[in-house]
Amino acid sequence: MRDYSLLGEDGRRAVESGLAAAQWYHTDVPRKEMKALMQRSDAPAIRDTLMLYGAMVLLAAAGIALWPSWWSAPFWMAYGVLYGSAMDSRWHECGHGTAFRTAWMNTVVYDIASFMMMRNPATWRWSHARHHTDTYVVGRDPEIAVMRPPEMARLIGNLFGLFDVRAALGRMLYNAVLGVHPEEKTFVPESEWPKVVRAARVHLSIYAAVLALALAMHSIVPLMVIGLPRLYGAWHHVMTGLLQHGGLADNVTDHRLNSRTVLMNPVSRFIYWNMNYHVEHHMFPMVPYHALPKLHAAIRHDLPAPTRSIRAGYAEMWPVWMRQLRGEEVFLKRDLPATARPYREDFHAAALGTTQ
Amino acid sequence: MTDWIHACDTSDIDEEDVMRWDHGGRTFALYHSPDGEFFCTDGLCSHEQVHLAGGLVIDHLIECPKHNGQFDYRTGEAKRAPACVNLATYPVKVDAGRVLVQV
Numbered sequence: 001m002r003d004y005s006l007l008g009e010d011g012r013r014a015v016e017s018g019l020a021a022a023q024w025y026h027t028d029v030p031r032k033e034m035k036a037l038m039q040r041s042d043a044p045a046i047r048d049t050l051m052l053y054g055a056m057v058l059l060a061a062a063g064i065a066l067w068p069s070w071w072s073a074p075f076w077m078a079y080g081v082l083y084g085s086a087m088d089s090r091w092h093e094c095g096h097g098t099a100f101r102t103a104w105m106n107t108v109v110y111d112i113a114s115f116m117m118m119r120n121p122a123t124w125r126w127s128h129a130r131h132h133t134d135t136y137v138v139g140r141d142p143e144i145a146v147m148r149p150p151e152m153a154r155l156i157g158n159l160f161g162l163f164d165v166r167a168a169l170g171r172m173l174y175n176a177v178l179g180v181h182p183e184e185k186t187f188v189p190e191s192e193w194p195k196v197v198r199a200a201r202v203h204l205s206i207y208a209a210v211l212a213l214a215l216a217m218h219s220i221v222p223l224m225v226i227g228l229p230r231l232y233g234a235w236h237h238v239m240t241g242l243l244q245h246g247g248l249a250d251n252v253t254d255h256r257l258n259s260r261t262v263l264m265n266p267v268s269r270f271i272y273w274n275m276n277y278h279v280e281h282h283m284f285p286m287v288p289y290h291a292l293p294k295l296h297a298a299i300r301h302d303l304p305a306p307t308r309s310i311r312a313g314y315a316e317m318w319p320v321w322m323r324q325l326r327g328e329e330v331f332l333k334r335d336l337p338a339t340a341r342p343y344r345e346d347f348h349a350a351a352l353g354t355t356q
Numbered sequence: 357m358t359d360w361i362h363a364c365d366t367s368d369i370d371e372e373d374v375m376r377w378d379h380g381g382r383t384f385a386l387y388h389s390p391d392g393e394f395f396c397t398d399g400l401c402s403h404e405q406v407h408l409a410g411g412l413v414i415d416h417l418i419e420c421p422k423h424n425g426q427f428d429y430r431t432g433e434a435k436r437a438p439a440c441v442n443l444a445t446y447p448v449k450v451d452a453g454r455v456l457v458q459v
Contacts, residue, residue, distance in 0.1 A: 021404060021405075031373075034410075035370075035373065035412070038412040039412075040412075040414060096424045097419070097424045097426070097436060098424065101414070103436070125437055125438070126437070126438060129403075129423045129437075129438040132422060132423055133404055133422070133423070189440060191440055192437070192440075284421070285421070285422065285423070285424060286411065286412050286419055286420075286421050286424055
């Protein structure tokens with residue numbers, strides 16, 4: 001039985017064995033080519049951000065204008081996805097600081113997206129750093145979305161944010177009143193703790209104000225605009241997010257074995273900001289979202305074949321999850337191209353299928 | 357007084373780029389700024405010991421390739437989380453196309 005607690009036995013063993021904070025595999029890319037891929041630009045992210053927030057304003061306005069008619073429903077559904085799903089990828093890219101070249105633009109969008117996703121901007125910056133250090137290392141990575149065995153009720157409920165939002169509100173209250181949680185102290189440095197508490201209090205105050213407005217107006221509309229879209233619009237970011245590592249190996253140090261690149265339609269790629277190129281992102285996190293298709297083309301000879309679609313991704317994950325639910329120790333073994341370089345066979349024998 | 361060590365030639369690093377330099381059992385990062393100056397810092401990020409030579413130079417900042425922490429390579433100052441601890445910097449001078457570092 002795996003112990004996913006950051007304070008537990010698996011985490012301690014990962015440190016002892018050298019799995020934690022290990023060197024990870026990187027495909028060789030000539031320096032000049034990588035430098036070109038890493039270049040930052042404000043233009044693509046300004047364009048996408050104006051489109052995103054512009055669409056949100058129009059959709060929310062239409063939803064409010066048509067409220068309470070059912071004709072408002074399609075507008076709320078679209079608004080919800082941009083709020084409860086596109087903000088996940090904006091939080092992610094701006095947290096890396098790669099979306100915009102200009103630092104303050106990353107910070108502004110990161111803070112707004114963190115609020116909308118109900119994530120503490122200080123805590124989650126550090127949890128995501130740990131996710132990149134120890135990707136899917138049990139007991140070390142605080143962002144493991146699908147544990148073994150998978151909690152299906154949680155996965156399905158989170159399509160509508162049910163468990164995530166309950167946990168987020170609980171943690172927001174904890175941080176605002178009691179301070180930093182003991183688990184958070186394992187990856188957030190002490191110098192950042194005041195920022196965690198301050199952000200939690202700001203978020204809590206805004207949500208309380210929106211709730212008070214809704215009560216004063218005797219209307220749910222303020223909550224339809226702020227807060228509830230984190231529930232009714234979450235499905236797309238959960239759908240794409242589960243594909244990132246679902247059903248693949250854990251406790252390895254090669255992103256080709258534990259991450260998944262999925263080819264997707266352009267609408268999902270806009271919402272997801274190209275994070276469907278997930279192996280590429282983990283291998284080279286300093287490459288901005290708009291350059292990931294080029295990075296994919298540059299290193300695909302060294303990667304497993306990409307999953308052909310969202311549907312294909314779920315078709316391969318679902319049977320594995322079902323077997324894991326029955327207690328089987330199974331996962332998807334990735335076939336590397338014949339030209340690919342093997343890496344750390346001591347850690348990866350099972351994940352590469354060279355044993356069992 | 358520490359000697360000046362010949363680390364590389366000016367032509368070895370493109371403008372607005374970084375290069376690894378190992379010396380005396382230690383590892384450093386050498387920078388060629390967009391305005392033509394050269395600088396030297398410790399080679400490993402103070403956050404999680406990843407070498408900065410794989411990172412990106414943006415103006416006078418170096419961004420770590422692993423977690424995107426940033427430092428001002430002229431002063432070593434940590435500028436963006438998860439980098440919080442400053443880097444050590446070392447004096448650099450250029451003499452007849454040679455980059456000399458005092459470590």
